[in-house]
Amino acid sequence: MSTIVKFPSYVSKEKCLVELWKYTKAVGFGRLHGHQKVSLDDAKNALDNSLMYVDYFHGKPIKTYFSKYPNLDSRLYDRNEPDGPGSMQKIANMFAGKNEDIKPVGVTKQLSKEDGEKLFKSSTLNVRSFDTSDSLFKFLEEQTQQTQQSKTSGKYHKVEKFDRVMLTDEWIKKAKNLKIPYTTDWFMVLDVNHQTYSLMGSMGGKISNIDLNLSGVIKKNLGI
Helix, strand or coil, rough: CCCEEECCCCCCCHHHHHHHHHCCCHHHHHCCCCCCCCCHHHHHHHHHHCCCEEECCCCEEEEECCCCCCCCEEEEHHHCCCCCCCHHHHHHHHCCCCCCCCCCCCCCCCCCCHHHHHHHHHHHHCCCCCCCCCCCHHEEEEEECEEECCCCCEEECCCCCCCCECHHHHHHHHHHHHHCCCCCCCCEEEEEEECCEEEEEEECCCEEEEEEECCEEEEEECCC
């Protein structure tokens, strides 16, 4: 069975991306953001900054190359979509004026403080150990206070796996040069070892093998 879906030629890439976002759900930490409707400008920025591959778009998995649009490979998108295989094809059919039994998901429901803590703890059980009295907000506050002296910048922010951090202006420029989207948004710390770590953008893209003792990379540590 072919996984290639052809969209009508009169539908722009941006419009297609907005509709794909509308009909799929946020997963994992994506549920913590994406509480507003997306626009065609949002979609254009995502496509311009991603070299035509959109991994996540405002908290939702798209997992699709747009380089050969209007032809898209539906395999990875359909895997995450609530209606399963054939979901992308149904969206294309709707553009073509056909009736399809598929309902939009829309914006991500904003989590309450309690639900945010549940998601936070369930997603990090295998990463860190907690006392049951720990809260997400207490933990974030403690993490942002964990700094030590650096030779050049005055402060070096301690990082651990899955911390969310904001980059300095210099590293924002480096991330832009690597075509990483939303460079002024948070990055997630990954692949931490005794010498290096990596940073993944909030909507995809990665900077690898950063010296763990290098100062001037992180402007603020938001914690998990």
